[in-house]
Amino acid sequence: MAEFTQPDPSILVDLVKIKMPFGKYKNTVLCDLPVSYLEWFYREGFPPGKLGMQLATIFEIKTNGLSYLLDPLKRQASKSQTKFPRR
Template identity: 55%
Template sequence: MEELTPDPKLLLELAETKMPFGKYAGRLLIDLPEPYVVWFKQKGFPSGKLGKQLETVYVIKANGLEHLFDPLR
């Protein structure tokens, strides 16, 4: 099985992007609570770049890979 290597540029961008709206407006995407990104997964991610970023955060958090964010904090 091929091992996936995270794209450092993508992770850095996630660490620098703030949630632009909603209950957690202004919070970094990597610091959003897991239940919040799970809610987006259930309701549907927004379109565009933000949606892709939120989906990436969801996949990382849902798979217990949050340690990937540690060096970025």
């Protein structure tokens, strides 16, 4: 019998904090990437590893109209960034 595990909420937190490391949208937070860019990855193939999983996840969220689920996490992330400004 298959064993079910609980979803990992840190995956969603990463989507509002991690920035795209390369390409046209370098330094754009993953949740802010345009759908057209994510569709390109969907057609051409997501990169291997964690980044590919993150891009596939944000693609699914956006194409299914679920972006609003990230709004509380985005607000929390922006509060933590303003709390301790970089020098």
